[in-house]
Amino acid sequence: MNIHIIGAGSLGLLYAGKLAASGCRVTVWCRSVEQAGKLRGAGITIEETEGKLQNVDPNAFSVRSWDAFAESGAAADADYLFLMLKQQGIEEMAREVLAPFGHHRRNLICFQNGTGHLERLRELLPMWTIYAAITTEGAKRTSSSSVLHAGHGTTTIGKMMPAASFIGATSHEDHEIELVQELKRAGFEALLSNEMDEMIYRKLLMNAVINPLTALWRIPNGALLSSPERVGLMEQLYREGILVYEAAGIPYGNKLWEWIVSVCQSTSGNTSSMLKDVMDGRTTEVAWINGSIVQLGRKYGVSVPKHELITQLIEGMNL
Template sequence: MKIAVLGAGAMGSLYGSFLSQSGADLWLIDIWKEHIEEIQKKGITIEEGEASYSIPVKATIDKSQVGPVDLLLIFVKSYQTKKALEDLSPLIGEETTFLTLQNGLGNDEAIVERYGQNAILAGTSSFGATLLGPGRIRVAGRGETTLGILRGATTESLEKVAQLFRQSQLNPRIEENVQGPIWDKLLVNVGINALTALMQIPNGRLLDHKGLLYLLEQAVREAEEVAKALQVPTSPQPVEKTKKIAQVTGHNFSSMYQDLHNGRRTEIDAINGKVAACAKSVGLPTPVNETLGLLIEAMTEVKQIKRNRSDT
């Protein structure tokens, strides 16, 4: 199988390096030149626990170098999705299947809107990874990959992808209604990501403060009510699940923390912001999610102003 991973950040690099060991013809594609050049020279260097190892992976900034693929795995940030989908013609053939494992909501809709004639899979990942620098990532934890049919794919093609993921130690789990797991992950993210980013703390510290714990609970409950109004089947007790994940990943820093800390744009619009937007469509109030979204936007602007001043 020929595979392209679009977006070679922490998770794209993790999945790309693991999938490359299965024998698939795999390419990583990204616009970060230094990152791609380092991968071309040394492969992806992975730190996991006390171990450090490198995996050779083909990488490029030029899509035309790759050609049409059987599977196109989308791992760009949610706010980059529409732009990234604009010029994929060198990668797309009649049999190309899309797979999005991105955070937040709206990514699958963007793919369907532009490439609905192709088979589209969607899902979530509970693996954890941090981008340390060009060509280097840290695996913070291994989990599973949820996969399901979004549009146009067959059960046979879904199982073929799942088998490839099994061979790559990416622990696939097939779901009949994949929107449920996507919302399950969203419910966790709305409770953890923005709060850890704003407070600049690892996940577990949320459980040490009554005020932060209250905000976590309220953010998740608001999102759960929105899911119910939209008739999305979610798992029971999402608040307790979110607390458990915060505890289990206690020393990890959320992706939103990493983005805000490193001066990058966050995915707040696809997480807490998307919950607030969906809530308005069904007439529900989501004051905590709205406030968290506004605070992240304000913090992002403040950091940008400070960077601009330091550069002058």
Template structure:
């Protein structure tokens, strides 16, 4: 099976290194400016120590499996160059809600699946990432014909030493991670604190509760039924990742655009659609937009 990983950031480099080091046929698709550096090899340090030399390309070759690991706002552009052959699966691994739907609208029916990744990866430089921890990748698709083919994706990940499972309701699985993401990512990005501080500072713990409880009301109004308690699970994720620097904190530190629109911004959008007030998520979204604006002005 030919596998392509689109995106050579933290997550893409991690998945590519793990898959390639397990002997699978993997191509890492990157920007032109990074190709020379990545051709020398990629590595993961930290919780695992892995080196690999996958094939490097700047466009997506014909593949049986494509993992799209770019930021939520880049998914549309990333999948436009994918022309999947019959039976190929394109797994969009992303935070938040919406990017996989955007991918399906471009690629068409019969190919797109979702990956929900529980991993803490820090980008150290082209081809070099540090893993704080990995739990699992949850796979699923809203298209039944795609969902029935996901066992090949799970097997590829498991061969690479990565726990994976197929969810019966991938939308519920996305919300389960979203609850934690909308609390951890923006609040750490605003404060500059590691995840664990969100439970150590009483005022921040209260803010986390308000942000998550709003989202839970939105998902309830949408008929989403999750297998976890939104707030208790968020607290658990914070405890389990207490030393991590969230991906959004990494983004604002590097003066990059964040995924706020697919996270808290999406909660606000859906809340308005379903008649659920979201004042805490509205405020959080506005603050992150302000930080993005500041970083953009400084970068000019």
């Protein structure tokens, strides 16, 4: 398959490197010309937690910078585009780079943590087919061309359509099945789902419980489970979120707490994206994660004081 990856952060490099190494035609779109040049020269290095290195030759994939998107054909040859930017970078990039081609047909898969961006992308890209992807892969970029694969997880992909469109739907299109097969060949555990709304809100609450606490305490994911006090605050954030979901009628499936704990364990050495942003002095995604739960709480009359405080504390770190 021909896959274009927009964003060369931790997940962008991980998926680009593994897909290119498995034989996919991969194009990586970088924000900066400098990073694009480094990737063209050095390729991508993926380090597994056990110390194994996978060096992906620069000739195995293509690299372009965003400013060349229009002149290079706007990814017209792509089977799929993976949008792997953080939430706070989507609006500007989509409006300036993608929206001029919104009336062309493309398949866009969005890998973001929060909520609200999918609706905006539908407005900007009316002819594009929008998918959501939920992944629990752990990744930490260690340089502009290298990434630590900090934990293995699952990647779930589904088309974003009105709920009524999925009534009785059990099959997927051939190209969607082929994509999952390509991801599996690259070493990812991947599957398709017709219940992405539920998956999105499961992932939202998982991130709202894990990410801000790791950022506040400057600890890896697994260290959240190291004391009763830390687990206790995780549980308080979890319970507030569940009260909001139940008031809003949002489905969240079974054993969500157990899943959150298992993600902490499977990505125990991982530095969360929010902690990385805080350490690097960047604006975090807390407004789209815990802030989304705060907004839902206000809409449905549910008090969420812990999420409100966490949002304020993390936003106070933003420079």
